[in-house]
Structures are given as structure tokens and as C-alpha cells.
Amino acid sequence: MGTKHRYPFLLALLCGLLWVSPALAETEPLRLLIPFFFGPTPLSQHVRTTINFEIIKAFRAVDAPEKGAWILYGQEALPQPTHDAVLSAAAWPSVRADLVIWGQVYKYDDGVVVQLYLTLTPLIKKRQVRPELWTLTLKDGRDQPVRLELDIPGQFYQFEPMLLAPEAILAFADPQGMPLYSDRQGGEVIGRVGEVMQFLEIHDDTLLIASGDLQGWVRTVPLSRQRSEAIDFSEGMVRLLRGDWGGARQSFSAVLENSSLPQSLRIHALIYSGLAREKGGLSGRGEFEAAYAINRLDKAASAYLLMSQVAEIARLQQSGAREQLPQARQRLQATLEATKVLFANDDPWLEKLRQLSRPPD
């Protein structure tokens, strides 16, 4: 790999306008890297540019082009198409990305397949404010305080492979890059989109871009006949990590509507949706139960279901409805019994749950 000893990424800027609402005032904006995609060129370059456009569109606001995330556009190739290589690239001081959306394009026999991934880097755990952590402190049967904490269950995601639409293959065959038009509709080609760009206007089907000395319109081409869950899922993760509970629920709800969703992603989308509900003051138990019902061996789904039952106990303790506590403890005990096989015997988190499920002396 020729770039092994070189600075791995020059970051073409990006447009990331920091927008902070009062509710999210304490959370830092996240850095989302979109590195070079693997696969034949110019196809893979065009696919990456289109994914960048889709991400920019996903984070657009009415008055500002972006919310809560800086999009970093990697300028050099990764050494390997692996989560590990992505983590190394994301850790470079010039990059320091919290999330990475990356991908690979395969010409596979009669068509072109795009495989997208999302990697959450360890930097998300080093933020000063981590709204996505679920923490509960409540009293056990002996009136002793017990603190429970649950971190998000996933860091490494692979999305459903996407079959590139024939019109996209045709449009992406141009080695000169994506055309930049003089007008939003019609007009003439005035140049090509460069690696450094600034987004001036964002619409569903077109974007007004300043790239180099040029300013013109890009017409986006749908990558596939079927909408990929990758954009909604990534948008949901950013919203969740920033404590935008309503936004996260909206994004994961869109993810869950996708009929081509891999089962592991469906389980995590349900968990994130339930977590956003709990964080927003609602019960997420329905979502956690649904996640657990899909695959009763799933440790994360079990942990969140257990946590929601603890949250219920906490709510009863706070509301003073003590007569309902024994039933809530019994439910917790029953779930504990059914799921204990998924945890190590000496799991300290599980031990705390056992402590909470015990009735008062």
C-alpha cells in the first residue's frame, strides 16, 4: 500500500454548521467520516459522493445545511476494507472521527453491489457528555441504593447489500466526475464536482454546490431501487448520541419500516428506538420486548428488556405506588431467570439486577 507512511487523510472540508438547540446545548457535535470507498473507479467514487449527498440531505435543516455533525470527506484510501482499518484511520489526530460510514463496491457478475458499513469509534466514549448512556439509581429491597448503567449495544454495523440501479451505473461511468449544471433544471454542464465542496442549497433531488471556482447544481441519482437503511440508521445514531430523542425515534422508525432490514439491525433499531423513548420520558418496554422476541439469544435485547423492568420499578418507587412493587420485582425475576444463560455467571451488572429483584427482608 503506497500510502502506508503518508498522512492518511486530508480532510476536504466540509460543511458542518454547528447548530445547537437549547435541549442539546451540552452535547458536542459529532465528526462523521466518509472515507474513500473500495472498488472499481469511477463507480466507487461516485457512490461515495452520492452517499455524502444523502448524508448532507439527512442532516439538513430548514435554515441551516446541517445539524449536529461535521461531515469529513477522506482524501486517501484505507489500507483494507475492515472495521479495524477504519478505526485506525478515524483515530488520526487530523481526523478524530466519532462515526465512519464506509463502503465497498463490487462488480459481481451481472450487476454492481454496494456494501455499506457504519463503524462507531472509541471516541464516542470519550465525550464529556454521553446522553445515550442509560443510568438508573434506585433502592433495593433493603433500601440500599443500586446504580445501573447500560451502554449502547453496537459499534460495528453492516447493512443489507444494495444492488446499484442501472441508471446509476450509467450515470457513474463518467471518469471525469459528477457534472455540475448551470441551472437547477435544464441548463448546461459547467464543470465537475471536485473533492472539496460547500453546500449552498439542499433539495431532495438537487444540491447547489460551490466547488473550486465553480458554483453549480448537482442532480442526485438514486443509488438503488430500494432505499437503503444505512442513511436512516446513521442519522438515528447521530441523533441518539446527541440526545435528540424525538429525532432518533423518527430515524429508527424509518429504519424499521424497511422490509430489507437485516435481523441484527432490526434488533438494534428496536433497542435504540426504545432507548430514545425511555430517555424521552416514555416507556420503551414494548420495543425491548419486540427485540427480545425476535431472537431470545440476543444478550443486548435481554439487557435492555431487564433494564426497562428496572426502570419500571424505579418509576413505581418514585410515584409511591409501592403496592405494585412486588409484581414488578417478580417480572424482573422471571426475565432474569429466562435470560441468565446469556450472561457470564460473575457478570457484575447481572448481580446488581439480582439484588434489585429480591423482595424486602
Place this chain on the structure above:
Amino acid sequence: MKTSRHLTVVLLFLLTAVAARTRAAPKNEVAVFEYEGVVAGEASSAKFGMFRGILKDKISNLTREVLQGDTQGFEYLQDVHINFRSKDTFTKSESVNLWLQNQASVLCLLRGTLVSDDNVTYVVKSNFHLGALKEYFPYDVVKITLPVSSGEFGNTQDSHSLVILYALAMDAKRQGFNKSHIARFLTAANNKLADIKRRGGALGDDLAELEKALHKTTAELLGGSDGN
């Protein structure tokens, strides 16, 4: 009282350490022999190259996606890799099993054939040999047949991952890991199975048998329930 509790903790720690030390060595190689029907310089070679690329990329990321950030006790999985070998000389199933017995680090062996009637459309026939790790799977070989086609990309990844995950689960059992450890592989295997079914693809006889073997292992783990 406090001293005896400390002693118990120390004893437990020592027992765990001893168990870890005496555990059988993990199997970490997916041995892939060049398939029959692949001819250098011809279309078949390019098709096999694509197929190999998909397998390699998938296996490189598989353990990260199975474990997510919860890797304690699974450090040995960092060594799981795919090893592409030249064509094999096995003539019968017994010789494959014998080879597997002598290759302590091989998790599973993959060989197969690339078939085409017209040199344009190809079908890939994979034969997975699990050796002693077949456990509840009734045959020596898990056969997977799929067209080399972009529409089958997802199923190609998932069907091969499914067998490897089953082998990893059985290897964890062989090494003496506890149920929670084995369950992590079975969780992922059940998800892959569901994805293959969601795409509307027929599982084929062998994957249907593997599904039964998975359910049996899961039921064993959960005590009667198959987990789905």
C-alpha cells in the same frame, strides 16, 4: 466472615485461570481450497476471484460484528482468518476428515466447484467440511449451491457466514466455554438464517438441516426453547 469471602474470590479467580490455561487451543483457520472448474485465464477464474473476495471481506469483519464492543473472553477470535489454498487432492470424504483431524488449527474446510453450461452464467457449489465440529448436523458435508449473481450477493455472504458461525459455536463448546459464550455465535447464526429466509431464498436441504442443528443447540442452551 470477610476473610472467607476473600478466599472464595481468590479461589474462584484461580479456578478460572486454571480453566483458561487448560482449555483446548481454538481453531482459527477457514481453509479454502481452489474450487474445481476454475481455469486460469478464463472467465471461471475471474468469477472465482470475485467469490473469494466476498468471502475474505466478510470473514475479516465477521467477528467484529458478532462481538460488537463486548469482547472479553473472545480475544482468540482475533486470529480467525481465511486461508486460500491451491486445489486439493482429496478423493473421498474420509481423506478430508483425516486431514481435518491432523490440522488442529483448522475450523472448517471449504472446497467446491464452479459450474457453467454456457461459460456465461455460473453456479458456485460449496462444500463445507466441519469434521468433529459438525455436532448435531447429520452429514459430513454442508453443501451450499448459489448462482454467481449480484442478486445472490447477500445470500452468498450469509450462507457461508452461517456455517462458519455454527463451527465457531461448536468449537467454543469443544473448548469448554460456558453457555453465554456459545450463545453469542448462535445469536449471530440465527440472524443470518433469518436474513437468508427474508430474501426469499430456499435454504436448500443442507442449510435446512443446519437450521435444525442450530435449533437443537439453542434448545440445549435455553432448556427446551429454540430461541426464536
